[in-house]
Amino acid sequence: MHSISFALDNLKSISNYFPFSLIMAPSLHPSVDSGIQKGDAHKAGGKLYCHCPNNKVEVTLGSNVAHNHACGCSKCWKPSGALFSVVGVLPADQVNVTANANKIHIVDEAAAIQRNACKECGVHMYGRIVNDHPFKGLDFVHTELSDSKGWQEPQFAAFVSSIIEQGFHPKGMDAVRQKFKKEGLESYDVLSPALMDLIATYTAQKSGKLSSKL
Numbered sequence: 001m002h003s004i005s006f007a008l009d010n011l012k013s014i015s016n017y018f019p020f021s022l023i024m025a026p027s028l029h030p031s032v033d034s035g036i037q038k039g040d041a042h043k044a045g046g047k048l049y050c051h052c053p054n055n056k057v058e059v060t061l062g063s064n065v066a067h068n069h070a071c072g073c074s075k076c077w078k079p080s081g082a083l084f085s086v087v088g089v090l091p092a093d094q095v096n097v098t099a100n101a102n103k104i105h106i107v108d109e110a111a112a113i114q115r116n117a118c119k120e121c122g123v124h125m126y127g128r129i130v131n132d133h134p135f136k137g138l139d140f141v142h143t144e145l146s147d148s149k150g151w152q153e154p155q156f157a158a159f160v161s162s163i164i165e166q167g168f169h170p171k172g173m174d175a176v177r178q179k180f181k182k183e184g185l186e187s188y189d190v191l192s193p194a195l196m197d198l199i200a201t202y203t204a205q206k207s208g209k210l211s212s213k214l
């Protein structure tokens with residue numbers, strides 16, 4: 001249906017209508033592009049490393065992640081060439097910086113999720129919520145920074161339409177959503193229904209529309 005089936009001699013005329021980047025299959029994320037590897041439900045954690053050639057920031061995770069997902073928002077860290085980040089959560093008390101903590105800084109103090117990144121290579125090591133928020137107590141991490149396998153595989157794709165805001169051509173969106181579908185991931189333009197329900201429940205309990213005990 002897409003690029004691959006088009007004969008080369010058609011490329012020139014097609015590219016009059018579509019930018020070349022849409023004719024090539026876009027890279028969503030390395031962990032999605034060539035098929036998703038199932039994680040290990042018993043994985044007990046591991047270490048993340050920044051991309052510096054030496055004196056790497058090391059973060060030790062005390063458990064596997066949950067709600068791992070592809071995210072198209074503009075704030076999450078993405079590997080170069082990828083349209084999406086892949087990010088999961090775990091309890092903040094299971095996240096410890098265990099080497100070169102002096103290289104960490106907060107990218108945007110005002111953001112709901114404070115992304116703690118390496119000052120030198122720019123990789124985001126963990127995102128932490130410090131203000132009142134339904135996800136307070138959970139840290140956001142990118143398990144691709146680990147040297148070990150078995151982390152929970154991506155479960156869904158979030159903020160998919162947001163890639164347009166970052167310059168992706170809207171005509172390529174069908175191909176992006178179809179690729180996620182092919183890999184077994186639902187695409188959402190916010191978070192997944194389960195997470196949106198959690199946020200709405202938190203809001204309703206805060207305003208008193210729902211009892212704090214459900």
Ligand SMILES: [Zn+2]
Pocket residue numbers: 050051052056057118119120121122123
């Ligand atoms: Zn670094």
Ligand SMILES: [Zn+2]
Pocket residue numbers: 071072073074075076085159
């Ligand atoms: Zn994001």
